[in-house]
Amino acid sequence: MKRLIFVRHAKAETWDGEKNDFDRQLASRGQNDAGIMSTVLLKANLRPDLIYSSSADRAFQTAQIFAEKLSISPGKVKKKDDLYEDVTTSDILEIISTSMESIKTLMIVGHNPWISDVAGTMSDSYDDIIPTCGVVVLDFKVDYWDEVLPGNGSLKLDDYPKNYR
Incomplete structure (x- = not known):
């Protein structure tokens, strides 16, 4: 079985137009939410072997919080432009x-x-908008990554921070 965990970056500082959107940092609420959602994954024993993250600051900061909470080594968190x-x-x-x-x-x-x-698109049943720091987990009944196809992912988890505030 192969599993994909999709995470939308956590809440970022408000974009005022002065700073480049790419460089926006996580807001304190975003940092807190990333801690909450990584704990949800930890309790559900949903731990990734590797994390690919957008190289935008807010996304990579989110990935780093998840990695730290889930005891993923920094070398297993990869920025992808x-x-x-x-x-x-x-x-x-x-x-x-x-x-x-x-x-x-x-x-x-x-x-x-x-x-x-x-x-x-990858799920057989998920059809929603992922909120900030929301998590969608899909399981694929395949042995190889090249067998993962659109519409074949079974929804295992759909959760977001507002459920815990």
């Missing part, structure tokens, strides 16, 4: 199909609208 914007299901399939087969669970941290679109 091509996860910032205009990401398609084909892009994600390309990324996961080149993942090592020893990886059973892969986390992808990114941005809306594409992360919701891709999660919905």
